[in-house]
Amino acid sequence: MSLALPRNTTRQSESMLLGDAARVLHRLSGTVIVVFVLVHVAAQAVLRAPALAGWNAAMPWLPVVQNQPWIHAVLYFSIVFHALYGLRLLATELGARIDYRRSLWIIVALAALAAVKELARYVA
Amino acid sequence: MSEQITVVAEVRRHDPSQGGEPHYQRFEVTGVDSMRVLDVIRSIYEQQAGDLAYQFACRVGRCGTCAVKVNGVPVLACQERCKPEMRIEPLTPFPVLRDLVVDRSEVETRYAALKLSPQRSCAHPGAPEPIDPALAEKLCHLDLCLACMVCVSACPAVAERPFDGPAFMLKLRHMALHPADSADRLPQALEAGMLECFNCDLCTQLCPADLSPAQAVRDFRRQMIFGKGKP
Amino acid sequence: MRDSNDFILESADVLIAGSGAAGMRAAIAAHDAGAKVVLLAKGPRRANHTRMSGGRYNAVSGANAQDSVEAFYRDTVDSGMGINDHELARILADEAMQRAYDLESYGLAWDRTEARKYYLSMTGGGTFVRTLGSIDEGIGITEVMLHQLHARSVPIRDFHMLVDVVVGRDGRVAGALALDLSRGVWRYYRCPSVIIATGGTSQLYETSSGPAINTGDGIAIALRAGAELVDIEFMQFIPISFVSPPSARGYTLTEPAHYGMRHFDPQAEAAHLVNNKGERFVLAHDPVRKEGSTRDVLARAIMIEILAGRGTPEGGVLMLPDKAVFEAFLKERPTYVKRLLENYGEAQARLEAPIAVTPSALYTLGGVRIDPWCRSRVPGLYAAGEAAGGVHGANRLGGSSMPDIQVFGRRAGMAAAEEAKARGPVAAADGVSEARARAAALEACMQRSGGMRPVEVKKRVQKLMWDHVGLVRSGPKMEQTLRAFGDIRSQVLPAIKVTGASRILNREWMEYLELENMLDIAEAMVASSLLRKETRGAHYRTDYPELDPHWTANVWVRREGAATKVERHAAARPGAADMQPNEQKATAQ
Numbered sequence: 007m008s009l010a011l012p013r014n015t016t017r018q019s020e021s022m023l024l025g026d027a028a029r030v031l032h033r034l035s036g037t038v039i040v041v042f043v044l045v046h047v048a049a050q051a052v053l054r055a056p057a058l059a060g061w062n063a064a065m066p067w068l069p070v071v072q073n074q075p076w077i078h079a080v081l082y083f084s085i086v087f088h089a090l091y092g093l094r095l096l097a098t099e100l101g102a103r104i105d106y107r108r109s110l111w112i113i114v115a116l117a118a119l120a121a122v123k124e125l126a127r128y129v130a
Numbered sequence: 131m132s133e134q135i136t137v138v139a140e141v142r143r144h145d146p147s148q149g150g151e152p153h154y155q156r157f158e159v160t161g162v163d164s165m166r167v168l169d170v171i172r173s174i175y176e177q178q179a180g181d182l183a184y185q186f187a188c189r190v191g192r193c194g195t196c197a198v199k200v201n202g203v204p205v206l207a208c209q210e211r212c213k214p215e216m217r218i219e220p221l222t223p224f225p226v227l228r229d230l231v232v233d234r235s236e237v238e239t240r241y242a243a244l245k246l247s248p249q250r251s252c253a254h255p256g257a258p259e260p261i262d263p264a265l266a267e268k269l270c271h272l273d274l275c276l277a278c279m280v281c282v283s284a285c286p287a288v289a290e291r292p293f294d295g296p297a298f299m300l301k302l303r304h305m306a307l308h309p310a311d312s313a314d315r316l317p318q319a320l321e322a323g324m325l326e327c328f329n330c331d332l333c334t335q336l337c338p339a340d341l342s343p344a345q346a347v348r349d350f351r352r353q354m355i356f357g358k359g360k361p
Numbered sequence: 362m363r364d365s366n367d368f369i370l371e372s373a374d375v376l377i378a379g380s381g382a383a384g385m386r387a388a389i390a391a392h393d394a395g396a397k398v399v400l401l402a403k404g405p406r407r408a409n410h411t412r413m414s415g416g417r418y419n420a421v422s423g424a425n426a427q428d429s430v431e432a433f434y435r436d437t438v439d440s441g442m443g444i445n446d447h448e449l450a451r452i453l454a455d456e457a458m459q460r461a462y463d464l465e466s467y468g469l470a471w472d473r474t475e476a477r478k479y480y481l482s483m484t485g486g487g488t489f490v491r492t493l494g495s496i497d498e499g500i501g502i503t504e505v506m507l508h509q510l511h512a513r514s515v516p517i518r519d520f521h522m523l524v525d526v527v528v529g530r531d532g533r534v535a536g537a538l539a540l541d542l543s544r545g546v547w548r549y550y551r552c553p554s555v556i557i558a559t560g561g562t563s564q565l566y567e568t569s570s571g572p573a574i575n576t577g578d579g580i581a582i583a584l585r586a587g588a589e590l591v592d593i594e595f596m597q598f599i600p601i602s603f604v605s606p607p608s609a610r611g612y613t614l615t616e617p618a619h620y621g622m623r624h625f626d627p628q629a630e631a632a633h634l635v636n637n638k639g640e641r642f643v644l645a646h647d648p649v650r651k652e653g654s655t656r657d658v659l660a661r662a663i664m665i666e667i668l669a670g671r672g673t674p675e676g677g678v679l680m681l682p683d684k685a686v687f688e689a690f691l692k693e694r695p696t697y698v699k700r701l702l703e704n705y706g707e708a709q710a711r712l713e714a715p716i717a718v719t720p721s722a723l724y725t726l727g728g729v730r731i732d733p734w735c736r737s738r739v740p741g742l743y744a745a746g747e748a749a750g751g752v753h754g755a756n757r758l759g760g761s762s763m764p765d766i767q768v769f770g771r772r773a774g775m776a777a778a779e780e781a782k783a784r785g786p787v788a789a790a791d792g793v794s795e796a797r798a799r800a801a802a803l804e805a806c807m808q809r810s811g812g813m814r815p816v817e818v819k820k821r822v823q824k825l826m827w828d829h830v831g832l833v834r835s836g837p838k839m840e841q842t843l844r845a846f847g848d849i850r851s852q853v854l855p856a857i858k859v860t861g862a863s864r865i866l867n868r869e870w871m872e873y874l875e876l877e878n879m880l881d882i883a884e885a886m887v888a889s890s891l892l893r894k895e896t897r898g899a900h901y902r903t904d905y906p907e908l909d910p911h912w913t914a915n916v917w918v919r920r921e922g923a924a925t926k927v928e929r930h931a932a933a934r935p936g937a938a939d940m941q942p943n944e945q946k947a948t949a950q
Contacts, residue, residue: 025332181861
């Protein structure tokens, strides 16, 4: 067992800026979720409300979009990433000591897993 | 024995006192591959551009005055290894004095306004002041901040919101933990925009002294929620 | 002078040049004594030598019951080989601890073993475990002091280089001329007292540990203003410093890695040093203390190996560190472990592989000759810290520069404030025309087109100093060097050109000003080295390799017109000067 050395900070401009990546991903995933909810509400409305039936006809692309597997994968990734990263932020502010590098990769991995699982459902 | 390499550096040149637009000047520098960005800048000055304005003093990551942006990322020029291709620019968002040197007077004004010396309610005893050894160690670590402004330059919250910057949070935390300081540092941290921090740890990643201003912000936020001040 | 906008008149009670700890401590003391203080920094205020130091601080704290103020004083004088100003050495030993408490009151947290007990370690040359330290090192010391200046609203002028001190017709300081590099304008400060706290002259050497700004400006300015220098031939070289990368070459690796277990125990062995044949060459120089010998002996031993071609290809020797101290080293000096990791690699950082080291110029032992209240020979002109001489003699204890700058920084500030109060404001016209003339003369190089660039000449001076007036000196080589300096002064200097036309942060212009100062000091150093025909401490002459009791004496240097005068003065007898420091002399604190 060896003691941890201080970090070597001589290649700062070559590494990925994790904080920037996480922040951008958090915002994008949030946007995806909001857009999904809006689309979902719109879709349900035009399907269920007879008064809006005319609109349904005007949106022939909607079922096509809804049936794209990759869109579901993006959605699942976004939901899992956004939830876990948000929880991580909260936890650290309440005093939990979480390594920002490792936790980010774990969260990305988990979100990707959810996305792959969703994709697999369509492929199968 | 070290290998020789040739690097290409594009350096931003601008003299605001003369007006005109900033431009990038291209230089080739050959040297050992362990060269730091500062070695490249010094070589440019010594061999190719005697009129280049740049700043450094200690050359070993202690004075914090050589900070520049390399390929868009704020770094200490004396610590960062040279790259085959690099664009060297002055640290943003500070006013440029000339070429790679920025004016830090506003930074100093902010430090001064934060009153970062212990606000003592009684005088120092003139004997070892009782400080727990572990706390003393922690205080020292917080005081290792170079004030190089790398974190302030990188911080996305500073760019977007009314936030003084990570470095100031670290110094406030240093005082908040200091047993001799009687001032309440939380309101100061709030005033300086502590709540604007995204908690993204970009400052932690880029700090050349290996400190975490983001952790200082988190400690303040926890203090705000749970009301725990000094340990 | 292009126009009057380039020459600005200001005033102060006490003008301090230098933003290191000596300057800042002086500013605190002078401000607290009621003076209107202005502090000039050549670069940004954080660019100073104190910040680069390991911050190790010799003081008798009481944590080691065996140690005493008397022992600290004796160690200082022994290490200085008897030529210290004994009165100054006594003051250093007496007041160091009070100033350490001052730093703690400013917010510095010294390393502790218990809440009220400081952690002590050994440094080079001491006989007792005595040295305080803190993990934040020189960075912490300068930060807490800087915030004290902020708290007092002392104006700090960044990028202001002191150019000359002007002495009035009454022989007293009338003011000082500074160049505001950030705007390219001259500022003349009317002031009755000026404190030189500009640090040392390590930039005179090719390989040096200090910051790029340590070009001895203040010492040269004091010499030109009529002050005397003392023992300026003594330059301390640190044996253990980085070989690469190029930017870090010469920076000290500090002593814990070298001292190994000796760091905690005076009887233990220090890390071995070997040449490229694997021989422990230090044994031939000091068979008793071996690698635990003083800095001067080690540095010279290493240099001789390198000159004899027994060094590594990069120009160093190898240190075999003791990995048993790694854990303590990591805890106590994380920054140094980080530097080893970044500059050399993980094995070296863990003290598991040989570390390449080279000697480098660290500390100017001589400097402006001062009395116990930091007064120079010129009324109103003070010096403190590395710019002053006499405290450490021929060799300095590791860890003694930090208390030196605190103790004498404060004394300079108090005395200068008192002088300003006693004398009142300087007459309005005094010195202004002299300052204008000087400024105009220093503009000439901006207009020239031919000639050499300052950086080329600077490198030539550095090479000459390193080769002939460094660790190994000899009469003929130094005579030759002195002639070379004369040529540079008469032929090269008047024809130096500055490439850029901009007045803003014109580095070549600044280097031209520095070069004049460097040349003044270099000549003084060679002249006094030539006079001192013996080997003592940091001064080693191959033609006079023995210590000579006749030379238990100081060399004083002064300017008479354009000529440099060097004189031998017997060192003050210890007994006579062993009085307590006279606190009543100054008013404050």
